[in-house]
Amino acid sequence: MISITDGQIYLExxxxxxxxxxAITVGISVSRVGGSAQVKSMKKVAGTLKIxxxxxxxxxxxxxxxxxxxxxxxxxLDKGRKNNxxxxxxxxxxxxxxxxxxxxxxxxxxxMRDIAIAQVPAxxxxxLDRLRATHKADVLDPLGAGTxxxxxxxxxxxTAESVILxxx
Amino acid sequence: xxxxxxxxxxxxxxxxQLQDMKNDLRFxxxxxxxxxxDGVVRIYGLDHAEAGELLNCxxxxxxxxxxxxxxxVGAVLMGPTDLLKEGMVVRRTGRIASVGVNxxxxxxxxxxxxxxxxxxxxxxxxxxxxxLERKAPGVIFRQPVSEPLQTGLKAIDAMIPIGRGQRELxxxxxxxxxxAIAIDTIINQRQAFEAxxxxxCIYVAIGQKGSTVASIVKTLREHGAMDYTTVxxxxxxxxxxxxxxAPFAGAAIGEYxxxxxxxxxxxxxxxxxxxxxxxxxxxxxxxxxxxxxxxGDIFYLHSRLLERAARIIDQQxxxxxxxxxxxxxxxxVKGGGSLTALxxxxxxxxxxSA
Numbered sequence: 108m109i110s111i112t113d114g115q116i117y118l119e120x121x122x123x124x125x126x127x128x129x130a131i132t133v134g135i136s137v138s139r140v141g142g143s144a145q146v147k148s149m150k151k152v153a154g155t156l157k158i159x160x161x162x163x164x165x166x167x168x169x170x171x172x173x174x175x176x177x178x179x180x181x182x183x184l185d186k187g188r189k190n191n192x193x194x195x196x197x198x199x200x201x202x203x204x205x206x207x208x209x210x211x212x213x214x215x216x217x218x219m220r221d222i223a224i225a226q227v228p229a230x231x232x233x234x235l236d237r238l239r240a241t242h243k244a245d246v247l248d249p250l251g252a253g254t255x256x257x258x259x260x261x262x263x264x265x266t267a268e269s270v271i272l273x274x275x
Numbered sequence: 276x277x278x279x280x281x282x283x284x285x286x287x288x289x290x291x292q293l294q295d296m297k298n299d300l301r302f303x304x305x306x307x308x309x310x311x312x313d314g315v316v317r318i319y320g321l322d323h324a325e326a327g328e329l330l331n332c333x334x335x336x337x338x339x340x341x342x343x344x345x346x347x348v349g350a351v352l353m354g355p356t357d358l359l360k361e362g363m364v365v366r367r368t369g370r371i372a373s374v375g376v377n378x379x380x381x382x383x384x385x386x387x388x389x390x391x392x393x394x395x396x397x398x399x400x401x402x403x404x405x406x407l408e409r410k411a412p413g414v415i416f417r418q419p420v421s422e423p424l425q426t427g428l429k430a431i432d433a434m435i436p437i438g439r440g441q442r443e444l445x446x447x448x449x450x451x452x453x454x455a456i457a458i459d460t461i462i463n464q465r466q467a468f469e470a471x472x473x474x475x476c477i478y479v480a481i482g483q484k485g486s487t488v489a490s491i492v493k494t495l496r497e498h499g500a501m502d503y504t505t506v507x508x509x510x511x512x513x514x515x516x517x518x519x520x521a522p523f524a525g526a527a528i529g530e531y532x533x534x535x536x537x538x539x540x541x542x543x544x545x546x547x548x549x550x551x552x553x554x555x556x557x558x559x560x561x562x563x564x565x566x567x568x569x570x571g572d573i574f575y576l577h578s579r580l581l582e583r584a585a586r587i588i589d590q591q592x593x594x595x596x597x598x599x600x601x602x603x604x605x606x607x608v609k610g611g612g613s614l615t616a617l618x619x620x621x622x623x624x625x626x627x628s629a
Contacts, residue, residue: 108546108574111442112442112581113441117447118445118452119448119625120448120451123450128455130451131431138436140420140441141437141443143419143421144423149432153433153434157433157435160434199494201462204425
C-alpha cells in the first residue's frame with residue numbers, strides 16, 4: 108500500500124498512550140511531494156524540524172540508559188521535549204497557518220529555553236493571544252500568506268520574551 | 276331481434292384501434308437468475324452484458340456485472356439478497372454503474388449509488404452521472420503538486436506537508452486517532468471555504484457502525500463543515516458490494532469537482548474494510564485467492580482508486596481533451612482542479628506490509 112501513495116502518516120499506539128496526539132511517528136512518516144507545496148514561511152521556520160525531532164526521539168530513547176549527560180546533549184533533549192510538547196494538539200481545534208508558523212518559530216529558534224516543559228501549553232496560549240491582540244495584521248497575516256521578514260522575526264522574538272517574563 | 280350494425284361504425288373503431296397500435300419493436304435483453312448466493316447472482320442468457328454494467332433484478336434490487344463467463348454472468352447485488360429468487364427475470368439497463376452528482380450533494384449523506392440516507396428527501400437539481408469505475412487521467416493531463424492543502428495540524432503542516440492532488444496514506448493500529456486526523460483536516464477547510472477558495476470534502480465511510488457515521492456527521496455539522504462536505508456511507512450492515520463500491524463513488528464525486536476546475540479532498544475510511552468486502556465478493560464469485568485469501572488484484576484495486584487523485588493541468592485546451600471523460604462532462608471541463616486523497620489503513624499490531 109505504501110508504495111502506491113505519495114507518502115504516509117504513521118500513527119503509533121504507544122505515542123498515543125503517552126499523550127502525544129496526533130500520535131505521529133516522525134521517523135517513518137513522509138510526504139514525497141508536499142514539500143514543494145508548503146507555505147514559504149513554514150518551510151523557512153520548520154525546515155529542519157522533522158529531522159531534529161526524529162533525532163531527538165532516538166536520543167531520548169538512548170538517554171534512558173545513562174543518568175549523566177553532558178550539557179550540549181541536555182540542551183538538545185530539552186529542546187526536543189519542548190518541541191514535542193508544542194506539536195501536541197487537541198482534537199477539533201485546527202490552527203490557522205500564521206499561528207502555526209509563529210508558535211513553531213519559538214520552538215525551532217529555542218526561544219522557550221527558560222520555561223519549564225509543563226509551561227509549554229500555557230506559553231503557547233498566552234503567546235498566540237498576545238499576537239492576535241497586537242500583531243494580527245503585521246505578523247500573523249503575512250506569515251499565513253508565506254512571508255517572513257527580519258522585522259516579523261523581531262516582533263516574534265520580542266513578544267515571546269515578554270510573554271515568558273509574564274509567565275514567571 | 277336483429278342487431279343493426281353499421282359497417283362504417285365498426286370500421287371506424289377498428290381504424291382507431293389500429294392507429295394507436297405501437298408496432299415499433301423494442302428489444303430488451305433479459306436473463307434468468309440461475310443461482311442466488313450471499314450477495315452474488317449468476318444469470319443465464321445475458322449474452323451481451325458488459326463488465327461493470329448495472330442490471331435490474333426486479334423488486335428494486337440492482338446488481339453490477341463482475342464476472343463474464345462462457346455460459347453465465349456473475350453479478351454482485353447492491354441490495355438485500357433475500358428479495359431475489361431463482362428463475363427471476365434480470366434486465367440489462369445499458370448503463371455503467373454510476374453515481375448522480377451535482378453541487379447539491381454537498382451537505383448530504385448518501386449511499387454509493389447516490390440515494391440519500393439522511394432523510395432530507397432526494398438530492399435536488401439535475402444530476403450528472405459520474406461512472407464509479409473510470410480510468411485515471413493520463414500523464415499529460417497532470418501537473419506537479421504546487422498548492423498546499425492545510426490540515427490545521429501543526430505536526431503535519433510543519434513536518435509532513437500535504438499538497439493539493441497528493442495521496443497521503445494515514446496508517447496505524449486501531450484507536451490511534453486516524454479518523455481524528457482526517458476529520459480535523461475536513462474541519463480546517465472551513466477557512467478556505469470562507470476565503471472563497473473552497474476545497475470540497477468527501478468523507479467515505481466503509482464498513483463502519485451506523486452510530487459511528489452518525490456521530491461523525493454530527494461533529495462535522497457542529498463545526499460548520501457540512502456546508503462543503505458530502506458523506507458517502509456504506510455501513511457494516513450493507514451488502515459487501517456496496518462497501519466495495521463506496522470508495523469508487525467517493526472518487527467519482529471528487530472527480531466531478533476536479534474536472535470542473537475545483538479542488539476536492541476525499542477521505543477513504545478505511546480501505547482495509549473495503550479490501551475485506553472485495554475479498555468476500557471475490558471468494559463467492561470463485562475467483563482464485565492469494566495471501567490471506569485476498570484475490571490477486573487487491574493491489575490493483577487500491578492503486579487504480581488512488582491514481583484517480585490528481586492535479587489537473589491548468590492549460591484549458593489540454594485539459595479539455597482528458598482521457599475517459601464521461602459524456603455528460605464534455606462541455607463542462609475546466610483545468611487546474613485537483614483531487615487529494617487521504618486513504619486510511621488499519622494495521623494489526625504495527626504490521627505495515629499489508
